[in-house]
Amino acid sequence: MVDVNADTFAEARYKAIDHILHTSLAGRGHHALTTSDMLDRVFLHKRLGIPVFLSLMWATFQFAFAVSEPFMVMLESVFGWLGGLFGEPLTPLISLWADGICGGLGFVLVFIFPIMFLFIALAILEDSGYLPRAAFVMDRLMYRLGLHGRSFIPMLMGFGCNLPAIMATRSIDGERDRLITILINPLMSCGARLPVYVLIAGALFGAYAGSAIFSMYVLGIVLAIIMALLFRKFIPSLRGKPAPFIMELPPYHRPDVKSVLLYMWSRAVIFLKKAGTILLGGALVLWFMASFPWGRGVESSYVGMLGHILEPLVSPLGFDWMAAIALFFGFLAKEIVVETLGILYGVGGSGAITGAVATHMTPVTGLAFMAFTLIYLPCLATVGIVKAETGSWKWTGFMVLYQLVLAYVVAGIIVVVGNFIIGVL
Amino acid sequence: MKGGKIVIRVALIGNPNVGKTAIFNNLTGSRQHVGNWPGVTVEKKEGKCTHKETEMEVVDLPGTYSLEAHAIDERIARDYIIDEKPDVVVDIVDASNIERNLYLTLLLLELEANVVIALNKMDLAASKKYEFDIKELSLLLGVPVIPTVAKTQSGMDKLRDAVLDAAVRKDKHRKVTVGYGDDLEARIKEVEDLILTDTYLANTYPPRWLAIRLLERDDSVMDWISLSPKRDQILEVARW
Numbered sequence A: 001m002v003d004v005n006a007d008t009f010a011e012a013r014y015k016a017i018d019h020i021l022h023t024s025l026a027g028r029g030h031h032a033l034t035t036s037d038m039l040d041r042v043f044l045h046k047r048l049g050i051p052v053f054l055s056l057m058w059a060t061f062q063f064a065f066a067v068s069e070p071f072m073v074m075l076e077s078v079f080g081w082l083g084g085l086f087g088e089p090l091t092p093l094i095s096l097w098a099d100g101i102c103g104g105l106g107f108v109l110v111f112i113f114p115i116m117f118l119f120i121a122l123a124i125l126e127d128s129g130y131l132p133r134a135a136f137v138m139d140r141l142m143y144r145l146g147l148h149g150r151s152f153i154p155m156l157m158g159f160g161c162n163l164p165a166i167m168a169t170r171s172i173d174g175e176r177d178r179l180i181t182i183l184i185n186p187l188m189s190c191g192a193r194l195p196v197y198v199l200i201a202g203a204l205f206g207a208y209a210g211s212a213i214f215s216m217y218v219l220g221i222v223l224a225i226i227m228a229l230l231f232r233k234f235i236p237s238l239r240g241k242p243a244p245f246i247m248e249l250p251p252y253h254r255p256d257v258k259s260v261l262l263y264m265w266s267r268a269v270i271f272l273k274k275a276g277t278i279l280l281g282g283a284l285v286l287w288f289m290a291s292f293p294w295g296r297g298v299e300s301s302y303v304g305m306l307g308h309i310l311e312p313l314v315s316p317l318g319f320d321w322m323a324a325i326a327l328f329f330g331f332l333a334k335e336i337v338v339e340t341l342g343i344l345y346g347v348g349g350s351g352a353i354t355g356a357v358a359t360h361m362t363p364v365t366g367l368a369f370m371a372f373t374l375i376y377l378p379c380l381a382t383v384g385i386v387k388a389e390t391g392s393w394k395w396t397g398f399m400v401l402y403q404l405v406l407a408y409v410v411a412g413i414i415v416v417v418g419n420f421i422i423g424v425l
Numbered sequence B: 001m002k003g004g005k006i007v008i009r010v011a012l013i014g015n016p017n018v019g020k021t022a023i024f025n026n027l028t029g030s031r032q033h034v035g036n037w038p039g040v041t042v043e044k045k046e047g048k049c050t051h052k053e054t055e056m057e058v059v060d061l062p063g064t065y066s067l068e069a070h071a072i073d074e075r076i077a078r079d080y081i082i083d084e085k086p087d088v089v090v091d092i093v094d095a096s097n098i099e100r101n102l103y104l105t106l107l108l109l110e111l112e113a114n115v116v117i118a119l120n121k122m123d124l125a126a127s128k129k130y131e132f133d134i135k136e137l138s139l140l141l142g143v144p145v146i147p148t149v150a151k152t153q154s155g156m157d158k159l160r161d162a163v164l165d166a167a168v169r170k171d172k173h174r175k176v177t178v179g180y181g182d183d184l185e186a187r188i189k190e191v192e193d194l195i196l197t198d199t200y201l202a203n204t205y206p207p208r209w210l211a212i213r214l215l216e217r218d219d220s221v222m223d224w225i226s227l228s229p230k231r232d233q234i235l236e237v238a239r240w
Helices: A006-024 A035-043 A049-083 A092-109 A112-127 A130-144 A149-157 A162-171 A175-187 A191-204 A206-234 A257-291 A302-317 A321-329 A335-347 A353-360 A363-375 A380-390 A393-424 B020-028 B072-084 B095-110 B122-127 B134-141 B156-168 B182-196 B199-204 B207-215 B219-226 B231-237
Strands: B007-014 B032-036 B043-051 B054-060 B088-094 B115-120 B145-147
Touching: A006 B095, A006 B134, A006 B182, A006 B207, A035 A049, A035 A130, A049 A092, A049 A112, A049 A130, A049 A191, A049 A206, A092 A257, A092 A335, A112 A130, A112 A191, A112 A257, A130 A149, A130 A206, A149 A162, A149 A175, A149 A206, A162 A175, A162 A380, A175 A206, A175 A380, A175 A393, A191 A206, A191 A257, A191 A335, A191 A353, A191 A363, A206 A363, A206 A393, A257 A302, A257 A335, A302 A321, A302 A363, A302 A393, A321 A335, A321 A363, A335 A353, A363 A393, A380 A393, B007 B020, B007 B072, B007 B095, B007 B156, B020 B032, B020 B043, B020 B054, B020 B088, B020 B156, B043 B156, B054 B156, B088 B095, B088 B156, B095 B115, B095 B122, B095 B207, B115 B134, B115 B156, B134 B145, B145 B156, B182 B199, B182 B207, B182 B231, B199 B207, B199 B219, B207 B219, B219 B231
Parallel strands: B007 B054, B007 B088, B088 B115, B115 B145
Antiparallel strands: B032 B043, B043 B054
C-alpha cells in the first residue's frame, strides 16, 4: 500500500469537490479561457515559470541600468561642475565642498536614477499582478526543497528594503519557519545595495553591467535558499517540515500609472531622506577623516591609518584599504560604501570616480566586492529589527556571524575561480 | 436554557474575503462586542441577535483556508469548534470561488460540525454565469445551503431560519461522509476502528476526523494520542 500524507488528502478533497460541483453547478468551466487564465498558463508553468521569472528580472535590471545611465552622467557632471566652482581644493573649506559634499554626498545622489527606474519596473510587475505569481512559482520550488512557502513574499519585499520585509515575516505560521525566513532575508539584495553594483558594474563591465547587477540578485536568492536548507538541516531547533499554505492570486490588470509613479516616488523620498541625514553625516565624518591631519595626503590621514589596520583582513580577496574602509562604514547604510569610495578617490585626487574604480579594481575583484557588499553584513537598522523580531541577541549575533563568513567564502571563491578563468583565457 | 428561553451558540467561519464580516454585521446589527481570543492578540468579535424569540450568540471565527493547527488563526478556529462545540457553524462560502471555499467546508464536515452553508456573493457568481443547483449541492454535502448576497442583506432571514432549524435538529442531523475513494477510505477505516476502541478518545474527538489527521501526519494531535493506552497500536496502523 502506498504511503499517504497531507498532500494525498488535499488532492482527494479537491477531487471530491470537483465531483460535487460536477452535478450541482452548471456554467462552470464552460466559459472560454480568460486572458488571466492564459497568462497564468505561461507564468505559472511548471518548467517555464522560473525561467520566465528570471528573464523578467534580468530585463528589469537591464532596464534600470540602461535607462538611468545618461541621467546619472548628467547629474554627475553637474556635481563635478559645482565642486569645481571654487577652484582647486587647496583649503579645508573648499575641499569640504568639493570632495565631501559634491564628491561624496553628491556622488551618492546620482544613484537616485537607477533606484527610481528599478522601482518603476518593480511597481509595474507588482501592480500588473505578476509579482504574486513569481512568489507562487518560487514558492513551489522552495516548498519542494523543504522551505516554507510563505517565505518568498517577505523575500521579494527584501528587494526593496530588508526592514519591512523582516517585519512582514509575522505572516508566517511557525516560529521555526519564521526564524529561518528572518535569518536569510538580508541576503535579498535591497535597494541600498544597488548604487554599489551600479558604480562597480558600470565602471568595469561595460555593456554587461545590467547582467552583472542581475547576477547579484540571483546570487542573493540562491544563497538564501542554500542557507535556509542548511539551517533546517543542521540546526536542531530549526529542523522540521514546512507547513503547506494556500495563496490567493489577484487578477491581472493594467498597471495604473499613478500608483506606479507613487511607489517610485515613495522609494525616492526614502532615499532622499537618507541622503539628508545619515549619508550627509557620513560624508562629513568621512571627509574629515580623509582630509586630516591636513595636507598629509589621504594615505596618512585618519581614515588612511584605520584603513591600513583593516586592510590585511580583506587583502586576501584583493581589496585595497579604501575598499576596506568603504565596507567598514557601509555597515551604517550600504549607500555609504559608494559615498566612501567617492570621497576617498576624490580626496586622493582622482577626477572621474568611475574611472578611478577601474584603477583600483579588476573585473574579478570588482565582482567579488559586489558579492561581498551583498552578503557581508546587513545594515545597522536591519540588525536592530532582527533583534526586535527574534527577541534574541543569540540569533541576531548568529546572523551577523554567518553572513560575514559567507561573504568571505563567496568573495574568495569568485576571486579564485575568476583569476583562474582569466589565467586560462 | 435561561428562563425558558433557548440560547443557541453560532460560530461564523469562512475563507478570508468571503464577506464574513458583512454577514456578521447583518446578523447581529449593533449588538456586538470586540475582544481578544484568550492568550493571543487576534481579535474576537461576538454579537447577539434574536430571531423568532430565540436568542443567538454569534462568534466570528478568524478567516481561514484550512483547519490545520499550523497558523494561530487556524488553531483558534479549530479549537473553538472542538472545545466549545457550538450549536451551529455557519460556513460562509464565496459562490464565485466555490472550489477553493468548499475545501474548508469539507474540513468542517470531517470535524462533524453542525454546518449551515451561506452561499454568499451569489450576484458575483451569476455574473460568471454560474448556475447552482442548490438542492443538489445541499444533498451532496448533507447540510442546508442558503444563497445570500451579504451586501444587499439578501437571504439573511432564510439564513436565520436555517440556523434555528439546524440548532433544533442538532443531534439528529444527517451525517454525510464525503468519500475520499476506496484506497484512502480503507486506510481511514483501519485507523478509525482502532480509535473507537479507546472510548475516551472516541468520545472527545470525532474518530474519523482524528483518523484522517493521523494519516495526514498532523503532529498537533500527538498530544491527545500520546495519552491513549492504545497509542502504540494507533501509531503503528497510521504508520508513524
